[in-house]
Amino acid sequence: MSTIDLTQRPPRSVRTRLGRYLILPRMLDKCRATIAGKNGEYHYNCPLDQYFLNFVGIDAEELKNEVSTGKGDGEILEWIEANAKKPREQWEIAQWSTFHETRGIDSDAETFGWYAEAIGKLTTTREDIRGLADFLDLDDYVSFGGKA
Known part of the structure; x- marks a missing residue:
């Protein structure tokens, strides 16, 4: 298993897919970094x-x-598909992934307030940050030296 050091670079974008699953590649990066003790500010699970x-x-x-065990992404995907307690059809995976890629910020006041404050710390000029995926991509970029 190659060591992923999330103190040096962010995990893959939440938009990156593996086997049509959104979130999975990012989660695997965080998992590998956690195992190696190099997860930085990122949290697995x-x-x-x-x-x-x-x-x-x-x-x-x-x-x-x-x-x-050191398995690569493809091998982990096979393991997930073989061990999933909720096996999914390809169309379900595609719909689920599209929903999470385009979902807005949760609408309860506390969560919305937290996002508004967090986005404000990253940028005061960007008006295109509408959803969770937008926020995470921007946060990763700015956290490693990019300008919003």
Whole structure:
């Protein structure tokens, strides 16, 4: 397993897909970095990761154990498909991924307030940050020296 150092670069974008699954490549980067002790500010099994884990019915620790064997993305995808407690059809995966890629910020006042403050720390001029994927991509970019 190649070491992923998330103190030096961000994980893959939440928009990157593996086997049509959104979130999965980013979660695998965070998992590998956590195993290596190089996760920095990133957290494996965060609420975003849990969307994926709940969708397929995979336990976070079981997945982490499998990743720790050194398997690559393709092998992990095969393991997930073989061990998912909630097997999904390709159309379900595509719809689920599209929903999460385009979903807006959660609408409860506390969460919305947190996002508004967090986005304000990254940029005061960008008006195109509308959803979770937009926010995460911007946060990753700015966190590693990019200008919003």
